[in-house]
Structure formats: structure tokens, C-alpha cells
Amino acid sequence: MISSKIVCFNNITKLCLNNRNVILKNRYLCTSTINNNDEIIITNNNRPSNYNHNKKRTKETYSDDYLFLNDLDYTYFKEIVENTAENSIKAIDNTHGSHSYLAFVDKLKMRVKAGDGGNGSVSFFRAKYIPEGPPDGGDGGHGANIYIRADYDGNNLSHLPKATIGKNGGGGAGARRTGKTGEDVIIRVPPGTIVREYDVVNINEGDSIIDKSDPQYDPKHPDFNVEMYLKALNSPVVDGEATDEKNIVAKKDKVAGENLWIKKEASEIDLDEPGQEILIAKGGHGGKGNIHYATGSNRSPEYAQKGTLGELKFIELELKILADFGLVGYPNAGKSTLLKATTNAIPKIRDYAFTTLNPYVGVLDFTKDPLEYDTTCGVNLSKRKRRVREENPITHASLADLPGILEGAHLNLGLGIDFLRHIERTKVLVYVIDMSNSEVPVKWDGETYRVVRDRYSFIETEEEKKMVIQNIKSKIYNSSNRSPWKDFVCLLEELESYKEGLTKKPSIIIANKMDKRYAEKHLKEFKKAVGHLIDCPIIPCSADKGDNILQVRKEFRKIMKDLTILS
């Protein structure tokens, strides 16, 4: 078995495998070297300006920026090597710039420091013949406030820095002059960004860290360990949710001197509305000048007020893609092709798995579609519903293309299911199923499928997990084991494993690649095999040839209309 991995960081794509039998046919724009671990390192010659040659590149250093395509088997890998080396790198550099495809950031931690207030001034009026005039020291200016506003027109947080610092207010001056106010800073994020506040603690030698989700620290759990609990009582507490924190937990004894980010409870704000704005860090107040301190007994105060400090906040920003429809499907099922066929988007489409690495949202524009939609949809509606429908014409909707998922995704096979968090917010799930699926006809064996949510809940040890993954891999990469109905059941199970009840959302099944051989036959079997599992329309089409795409758009619009009536 050949293990393989693709690692991408900005312009550097690293292809790793334990066998050297891959020849990179085209080294366009890249140089490649093979290191002692049999890793092929492809380096783009046009390195980004901030590329640090001396920095040791370890998995840890760039774990945030790396994209791991785990556990691809050799056939997939071979295709990817051939295509990636020749096409993607070219595509990344030429079509999308050196940055956009690989440097997708949807979660980011940031330090935010508002400006300090300027100090008040100690000053006295001076003029000819008035040697000791009254106080005239002005106030300090206020420090810059820092706001987060949801009006960024993009689908990414990669434009944001790791720290944002507001300007301090200027000091007051003589002649009652007030210091300059620090200009407010606005951190612009796309609508759909969640802001979470954190406390940051420094870890001292000997601190142990509690992972709240660890049953040893849960007094109600049979594995509760009193000694450890008492020892750790004054130690930093980890929520056990964010992956970075999990990493820290894993390192346990080695973190002395590091900062630990701890999520504050109830500190989550959703910036869903375009233009929505929050004040995240308040600037310090300017200190009062000595003019304010003159009293009857002390007409010449020699002191003024200091400005107060601006707030320091530690925040995490997470972007959830907001879309009406979300495309869910196996890699290579034709999701991006469907996005291209139905919207204005120009996604990358290739004939190999995991072409789409980042979510991408396109807009469905219904304004030019024939009006016939409104008369054919929902003929049996009541008068009231019909009126609501007429008053709320659906002109646009958004459709999010997501990276493919396959069986075992929740065990981190393929790209894993990290991207599914984006689908949580979409109103409608669009399952894209490749109806041709294999070069040979597949026959339904009459099995009535069920969705088993906890199919792999027996896994306890790493060893067991490895075996399960091995087993799944031997199945899924063997095309005789694949069928449209098995794909569909796996998708449902992966969604349910990610979040119980997710598949209860309004849904639609797109039976794609109907132009291919055996697709008609497979569609019939598909309906028999899994029709009972979900109550939603099944629309056959060929996204590539454009067959029946109008019907797909019609269904999309109908669902949107029905949702408007219900809401």
C-alpha cells in the first residue's frame, strides 16, 4: 500500500509518498527535489515576497496553513500527481493568482488592541507681562476604537492580519489644545462571520491543563480522578472544542511559557447581517488637562490626568459560508460543474477527486428565467399562500460549492468533514449523485438501506480506527463497490455523524451525469434502493451537457418559494 499526502502552502506544493515511482512530467514554474524521506518537494520559483528560506518548515509550524489530503490511495494519487503537477499549479498561478486557492482562511485568531487615551497636558498661559498665567493644558485625545463590520465583499478571511492595533490619542497641549483622537479602525469581514472572545493565559512550569471534555475531570463520570482534579483546580481550563486548544492539551507538559487561548463563555456574536457592526475594543479616554483642576485654593495645578488604556482583546473570527443551497456529494460527482451550469460562478472543474478545496458561492439569478415557473409551481396552493408567493418573487438565491466528502470523512478520510460546518447554515441541501458512477452497470441487490448514525462508534483505539479506515479505503477506491445508492447512504451517514438531524433539512437530489451509459438504469435502481430514506425531489440532469438544467433551476426556485411561505 502506498501512503501519500499532498501538502500545499501558498506557492509550495509538497507531494509525499513512500515510493519514488511518480515522475513529474512537467515541472512548469516549479523546481522539485526529493529528500531523504522520499518526499518530493515542488517549489514554485516565484516565491512570495515573505518566503523565509531559513525557516524550518515543519508540520507544526504551518499546521494552520497546510492543507492535508490524507489517505488518498495510489490510483487517486497518481491522477492527482499528473494533474496537479501539470494543471493545478499552473492554474493556481495563472488563473487564481498565487494566493487565492490555497490560502483560504475561514478561521483566524487575532489580537486586537484599541488605542490608549492621550495624557492631559500641564501647561500655563504665558504672555508678555503675564509670567504666571492661569492653567491652559488641554485634554488628551481618545484612543482609536476598533470595530468589526460585516461588509467585506469576499469569501475569505485571508486579508486580515494576526493583530490589529489602534492609534493612541495624542497628548493635550498648551493653549487648551486637545490631543488628536486616534482614528477608529474597522476590521472588515464578510457577512456570516462569527466573533468569539478569548482569555489568554500564560502557562507556567508545572501547570497541568484540564481538558473539560476529559472524563477524568468530570465528577459525574465513572473515570473521575479526584487527585488530578484537585491538582488541576487552579490550572488553566480548556474547553475541549477548538482544535488549537486540543493541540495544546496534547502537548500537556511542554507548554510552559506558551500562551493558552481559552474561550470565554457566552462570548459568541454572529455577524449575519450585511453591514452589521460591533465595537470589539474600546479606545482609552483622553486624560483631562490641568485646566480642569484649578480650584480656589490651587489655581496653578501642576498635574493633569493620564489617558486610560485602550482595551486589549483576543478574538477568533470564523467565517461560515452563508448560502441558500449547499452542494453535497462525493468527489468528482459534478458539484462544481452544476454550480457552473446554474450560476454565474466559474469554479475549477477537473476529472479527478478533490478538485474543489475551498467553499465557493455562486449566485442563481432567476430574473431571466421563463415566468412559467410561477404558474406551474404549487398549483394547489391556498389563496393566502398564493398571495404570499406573488408578493415575494424569488429573484436570486445563492449556491455554495463545497469540497467532496466520502465514506469515512468524519474519521478524516479525504478532506475530512471540516467543511461541513459551512453547510450547517445553508437552508437547503443539494445532494449531487453521479448516476453513472462506474463503467459497468451496477445492480441493486435488493437491500433496503438504513442510515446508521453511529456505525463506527465502536472505535476506541487508534489501532481500531486505522483498521476501519483501511477497510473503508479498500472499498471506496474499488469502483465495483461503488453505486449511486451506496454513495447516497454514505453521504447521509456522514452528515448525520457530523451533526444529528442535519439530513432533516429541506433537500433535493440531483441525479447527475445522466448523459452517461447506464445512468438511466442506475436511476431506476436508485429510486428503489433509497427512495424511502428521504422525502425530496430527485431531478435527473447532465450538468456537463446542460440537459435539464432549466428543470433544476425551476426546482431550486420552487423550494425557495416554499421556504418563503413557511417562514
Ligand SMILES: Nc1nc2c(ncn2[C@@H]2O[C@H](COP(=O)(O)OP(=O)(O)OP(=O)(O)O)[C@@H](O)[C@H]2O)c(=O)[nH]1
Ligand atoms: N459526462 C458528464 N460528465 C460530467 C457531468 N458533470 C460533471 N462531469 C465531469 O465530471 C468531472 C468532475 O466534475 P467536477 O464538477 O469537478 O466534480 P466535483 O464534484 O466538483 O469534484 P470535487 O471538486 O473533486 O469534489 C469533470 O470532468 C466534469 O466534466 C455530466 O453531467 N456528464
Ligand SMILES: [Mg+2]
Ligand atoms: Mg468541485
